[in-house]
Amino acid sequence: MKVNTPLWTEQDHVVVAVSCGVDSMCLLHYLLYEGRDSYRQLTCLHVNHGLRQEADEEEAFLIEYCKRHHIALYTHHLNMNDNRQDNHIEQLAREGRYQWFDRMMKACGGDVLLTAHHQDDQIETIFYRLFTGRSTRNSLGIADIQERQGYLLARPLLDTTKDEIRRYQATNNIPYFEDKSNASNDYVRNDIRNRILPFIEKNEQLESSQLLRLKRWHDEEMDQIHRSAHHFIHRSTYVELLPSKIKIDRSEFNHLNFNLKVSVLDQLFAMEGKHEAISEKLYSEVFKQLSSETAQTDITISAQWIIRIAYDKFILMARTGTTPRTTAQSVSKPGVYHFNHYRINIHQTFPEHLFPLVIRLRKNGDKIKLNHRSGHKKVSRLFIDHKVMRGEREHIPLIECADKQIIAVGSLYTHAKYINDIDIKDLGEE
Incomplete structure (x- = not known):
């Protein structure tokens, strides 16, 4: 089983998110035995979502397992019962987990948090982002390492297939729990994993792993777009950065291609502290106005932001809500x-x-x-x-x-x- 241990150092306090599934249990086993010299300290984190009857049994098992192997373990109960019917329950659960992970990494002094996402998860994610329109402004898949709040989030199994993990489990007789909900195709990702990707693999002319090559090409192109946008903003005379507004040369901006325009505005909004993404549909309307003959108009972006077209420039500015003085x-x-x-x-x-x-x-x-x-x-x-x-x-x-x-x-x-x-x-x- 390939584990990318260079993602951390021998001096790091490594923390592993363990669900008790085969992937995370195999990663934990590897760190306990084959990779025990790759870190300074090892800690486990476990989240009990309370959505399945087996959840309490899995938590009790992991407590005993970590006690037997002298590993520090912290558990957290995330009550998702009120969200059972929510179509976005998986995303809500993920947000809840990582909020707790952020707090615990600070509390326990962890340097690197490991999750057991593997190559099959990567292919599934690429497929999901392609067919849900989430591929044009973000990486096409999962990053092997990224910065979070004072620590690194690493995924050392992204070059390892699910079959390789299962062989490692069988060879070492590693205990684990199978989440029965993974067999249900009610969730989009499960449907991709259980039905669509296996159907593709049955066709001799198709190979889902080719998506990994697409990801590498896509991310290189995306990185180039981001660099070009950064250059347009910071190394040209086309953008004037002011404390209360940002002025952009309208003609030069209109000469950019669509994806570069999106990246420029995304970066400018990020600089101004705006975190939620602007939809491409709204951006398309903005670009249409900017390329028109309109000399002056205001375009509402959100409750906080407007784009003001002003002849040969347009201005990104906050909606202050203040009333101008009118009395002499x-x-x-x-x-x-x-x-x-x-x-x-x-x-x-x-x-x-x-x-x-x-x-x-x-x-x-x-x-x-x-x-x-x-x-x-x-x-x-x-x-x-x-x-x-x-x-x-x-x-x-x-x-x-x-x-x-x-x-x-x-x-x-x-x-x-x-x-x-x-x-x-x-x-x-x-």
Whole structure:
């Protein structure tokens, strides 16, 4: 039986998740005997899901087995009875197990957690992900090692077939329990394992193990896509990373292929702390909007996030839920003032006779005097020229002096006479 012991070191505290099935019992036996010099300390973890009558018997057996072989054992009862009718009970059970594993690895000081997933499990997983549409944004199968919360999760039997494990069990007369529910095809994975894959193997022209070659090719291509997306984000001028928003060049993004676009946005959302995946269906709608002639619009991604199309760029930003300030603010002396997400610094050099100033939002008909040219321009035209989104226009402060002349519009315009007397900073751009 092939066991990939290089996944850990002789100095590691190795912890094994044992279900009492043939796979995990054979892995435990190997570590006790043939692999006993590959680690510093050995511990077992066992979860009793309470879904089968044999569960308590299996737990009692493992307690006695570990006691006889002087292995530390920790058990946990995971009550899944309320979820018996849930179509996702297997996923819920897995989440419950790993939450407890995370806690126990920290509590017992474990370095590496081993599970007994084998090559047949790998083929089953590849098949499952292919035919459920879960293959385009993730590895096609199970990783042999991955980082979790302060420890490594390793699967040292991924190059070992189920037949090899059974031969090892028979040779060494290893006790184990057979989970009768594995024979039921009510669960999708069981159906793949018990009915579909054996049917494929009966055809002389088909070989399910070819899926392993597909996985290697797929994961290499996926890794290349992720690297290209990372380069687009961090090593080009097409993405501007700001604390409160991320700006992306719309044209350059539209030139990317579909999978690369998905990877770019997935990585950007991950950087912003968004964990749940955006569906490819929603991404398709977003890409359609981005490639259209639409100049300005907001696309709702979730309750927390929007994508704002702004002319030649689009912006990934959080939905803060804050209401912009709309009431005017009177200013009678120099100082630092705040209006929405803008900081306005009126210097001591500002002419005293122009006070009081009024800081307000735009009104219909507002105009500014052109700098170094004769004539005026509407503030609405200024917004269009600077490609300011409609939503942002309702945040930008205008400064009106005592003679009703507009002398500044956000960070877009300041009258030439007062360029050294007024500083307006958009804090959202910092």
